[in-house]
Amino acid sequence: MEVEVALKKFHSLKLTDIMPRFETIPVVTADTDLLSILKILRTRHHVWVVKDRENMELIGIIRYMDVIDVLLPPEAHRFKLGMTSKTMKSLLGGAAKAGDIAERHVLTIDSDETVLDAIQKMRKYRIQVLAVVDDGRLIGEVSLRILIDELLRLLRVGGAQWRQ
Template sequence: MEVESALERFHSLKLTDIMPRFETMPVVTADSDLLSVLKILRTRHHVWVVDSRENMKLVGVIRYRDVIDVLLPPEAHKFKLGMTSKTMRSMLGGATKAEDVAERHVLTVEEDATVLDALMKMRKYKIQVLAVVKDGKLVGEVSLRILIDELLRLLRVGGAQWRA
């Protein structure tokens, strides 16, 4: 298999065919305490926040880098105009649950999207992970690492060789 045909096949793959098993995803409910979130973030780059395990409605995401705002005291976030949304995300500012610190504007991709759709969105918004949703419910995730793994698998299986 030529690299070009491997890439064409890769781009047309459905995300549902390459997403990791749902049980392996970092997911917490909106009412989960922050210590549970921090424990997950020791080994993961993000945690998805859902309304409940029953409805799986996506509420937001907490990224590893967002933990800085959670750990800083509220006064570290204050500006001359007063309180900011980041002030409220601080543990000392009163944040106790996952929903208190979750970023609500989550970039998503629909369940029936292709790898190419996901890559285009990742490039446009300069991000490396997308929530995969169906009717607003979290059904999976796709990350640049997952996409790289899948491309390498395709190239190995197809016996493609990079040519200079």
């Protein structure tokens, strides 16, 4: 299989065909305590926050780098106009649960979209992970790492060779 053929196949794959099993993605509910979040973020780059496990309504995401805001004292956030919301994300500013610190503006992609759709969205917004949703409910995730793994798998299976 030529690389061009492999890429064409790769781009046309549905996200639901390459998403990891749902049980393997980091998901917590809005009322999860921050200590539990920090434990997850020791080994993961992010954690999805949902309203509850029954309806899986996506509330937000907490990224590894967001922990900086949690650890800083509230006054460290007040140096810029418009930073007051980050003040509340500090442990000392009153943040106690996942819902308190989750970034609410989450980039999502519908479950029926393709790999190419996901790559284009990642490029446009300069992000590495998208929540895969179905009617606002979290059903999975797609990340750059997952996409790379899938492309490498396709190239190995098809025996494609890079040509210089």
